[in-house]
Amino acid sequence: MVASHEPRWLSEGEQDSWRAYLRGSRMLEEALDRDLQVLGLQLSEYEIISMLSETPRQRLRMSELAAIVVQSRSRLTHTATRLEKRGWVTREPCEFDRRGVELVLTKEGAKRVLKASIAHVESVQRHLLDVMTPEQLTALGEAMALVRDALSEPRDAALGADCDEVRSA
Structure with a gap:
């Protein structure tokens, strides 16, 4: 008898948060890109x-x-x-x-x-920092650092040595 594996579906709150993240992150990237395209x-x-x-x-x-x-x-x-x-x-x-x-x-x-960084920082401030409280920004940074760290381990292992590691060997 084959055991069926029922997927762990997202709760309504998880689904709302996930979709907000997807849409918001894509819209943010588009806005940041658009602001640099004028340069x-x-x-x-x-x-x-x-x-x-x-x-x-x-x-x-x-x-x-x-x-x-x-x-x-x-x-x-x-x-x-x-x-x-x-x-x-x-x-x-x-x-x-x-x-x-x-x-x-x-x-x-x-x-x-240097020229682009001035426009980019203004864009980040306008589209991200100005719409969040400092606490929300800190929470976002901490949450994304967890995701980054969890996903980067296999990627980092595949990189190999960089020039500084080769030089010091």
Whole structure:
């Protein structure tokens, strides 16, 4: 006799929360993207160049960057190609492991990310921070950190060593 497995259906409250999250997160991404498009930049492109701008040497291994911005390596490669054509990034062999490739922010890219960051921060404030209390924002951050941490373990293990780990080995 085969035991039937009844799915654990969402309660009405869980369903309402889930749907609010789905719709709200998609609408937020669209609003943030739309506000950057007036500067000729997509949210996914901004995220990449802003992550590069925050590193001490303004460079990251492509595989590490793909994990940070939660994109497949092929999608990151396509986006990097667009950014490279604009002169905002270059691709270079990893300094400490020639098998890897790093994405490097150019001076023009640094200028662009600085200009875009002003618009992006205003957009985040208007579309997210201004509609929540500080307590709600803290709760949202804590909840999403739990989700991120639970989902990132298998992804992080598949990354392999980055250039700094190879250098220190």
